[in-house]
Amino acid sequence: MGVTIADVAARAGVSKTTVSRVLNSKGEINENTVLKVRKAISDLGYVPSAGAVGLARGTTQMIGMLIPDLAWAWAGAGIVPAVIETLETEGFGLRMLTWNHGEESLRRLGLQVAAKSFDGLLVIEPEGALGYITELHEAGLPVVLIDDRFQRPGFPYVATTNREGGAQAARHLLEIGRRRPLVVTGPDAFGCTRERLGGFVDVYAEAGIEIDRSSIICGDFQFERCRSAIAGALADGLEFDAVFAHNDPSAAGVLTALHEAGLWVPQDVAVVGFDDVEMASYTFPALTTIRQPVREMGAAAARLLLDHVRGVPKAAPSCVIPTSLVVRGSTLRPSPN
Known part of the structure; x- marks a missing residue:
């Protein structure tokens, strides 16, 4: 059985209600109590459920981005640079999160969500995490998937043909x-x-x-x-x-x-x-x-997420950007001069 909110409360020596209030930043809480609860969360590796977090957040002007690892060629080929450029133009920063340590990566993501470290989340290839990401979206966290696998999740995505x-x-x-x-x-x-x-x-x-x-x-x-x-x-x-x-x-x-x-x-x-x-x-x-069109996909995903973060009326649910053929020497020999 996984770590529960009751386990965190017992470790920190507080009530479950206090833990919940810390997770959701609700009410006046003594700073020492907040530190004890956060330390207990870290020590136990507690991953808050989307429901427990509640996501009653203010704005941080930060966007989280979850990718397999920093060496992922498909992401580095244009996705991440386009995301950064688009966010910076809109006055937002980017917090990178990698997904190369399985459950440990999930725990870290949960801690970032609990700490309200970002206003929305961009995701690439959430293998083994799609269920949790969907929970976060359903609980109110704006999420957009940059889809390289034809996943078609139950939340907004940007894909290609x-x-x-x-x-x-x-x-x-x-x-x-x-x-x-x-x-x-x-x-x-x-x-x-x-x-x-x-x-x-x-x-x-x-x-x-x-x-x-x-x-x-x-x-x-x-x-x-x-x-x-x-x-x-x-x-x-x-x-x-x-x-x-x-x-x-x-x-x-x-x-x-x-x-x-x-x-x-x-x-x-x-x-x-x-x-x-x-x-x-x-x-x-x-x-x-x-x-x-990886650069276009990165920019479109960032803009789409910001629309949902800002609550723009009639924000697009998803976006599909077409592929195109680039002809070079591996299929056609150059014409003689």
Whole structure:
């Protein structure tokens, strides 16, 4: 059984009502009592429930942002800088919270909420925490998810068109005559993986080409796994003239494996990635990819959250920003001068 408000009260030597008042900053409370309660919360690792917190807060001019970790490439590629720029323009600061220590991260988040450290919360990939985040939203904390997995939670989100992105990749490959594609997917559990694959497969089906299951390989968004997957496919004699990789690091692994096998890109095999992170223009050849509008998503999420924090009438519930195709050398050779 988890730590309860009664446990905190016993540790601090106060009543449960006093603990509740400290959590909600209600009424006049002796400063020493507040310090004892907060120390008990920290010592016990108590995570306040959304109901216990009550969220009867004033304004702090701060926004919290929960991300998997500071090295998360998708976030650092444009999401976080765009969030910071938008918030600073509106006179708000940003408090970063990482999610790389499981229950300990959840405890820290609970303490930040209890301390009313921010007016609203931006979230990326809350694996294992979506239920608690939903509770916070339902109890009154403004929350916006920057959705990289096609989660579609019960609170506002900003997302992109993953299915259409997959369809854009397929249409481009068909336009350049590639009829035997291999797909290197992200993790099977991610909604974005299913969306990207579905859009890609549907366009090929409309062209009368069925993509066999043997031509769909899970790469888990990882460079080395995708490199090994392509090497294995070639060793098994699988014939393909194109690869659609579900993110750019995966596509970089594909390019490396093809180069090691003595194949030319795009002459022998055309390659399309997804995201358009900075590295996509630095690969050799430069990577054709589906641009995920990460900066726009970060800015839109920050503006949407601020609307909800400020109680703007008719604030939008969610926002979807479209993908776009960026064509580079991995699918089209430059025209001769």
